[in-house]
Amino acid sequence: MSMENTVNGTETGIDANSNANSTTEPPIVDNKKEIDRLTQLQILIDQLLEQFLLSLTYINNKHKLNGTEPKEEFDDKQFNQNLEELSNDLIIKCRQILKLIDLLPDAIDEKEEENQITRIKDLSKELEDIEVLKKEKLIEKDELMKKLGSLIKEFISL
DSSP, rough: OOOOOOOOTOOOOOTTTTTSOOOOOOOOOGGGGGHHHHHHHHHHHHHHHHHHHHHHHHHHSTTTTOSOOOSSOOOHHHHHHHHHHHHHHHHHHHHHHHHHHHSSOOOOOOHHHHHHHHHHHHHHHHHHHHHHHHHHHHHHHHHHHHHHHHHHHHHHHO
């Protein structure tokens, strides 16, 4: 698979799979294959980094100060158009990332965190108390079963 795409017949260095389109919406995930937001964010960041790399590669290979002998005549206007398109693609990808970050849940404040920790401790204590009660009831059940067994034996022996 070629990593580069062309703009007006000139290589841009943009990955064809990078979803650099004119929308600023994060990629839509279908219901069959739900991806959590952090995974989506990681994918977008990876795509942005790849776009950065490919853009820099294009600029490095195509600018007029390139020390290598040019294979084709340098077109300043075309180069500037491609630079503008590359920068727009990077801006779009950044906007997608920012929109997805906005969808992430807000961080909880310290007071709410303390309340949650207190609630968890209370629930843990309650669970321990219930476990102790459960053990007592199991012992009581075993004693009642023994008594019931002895009563049944007495009733049968009569």
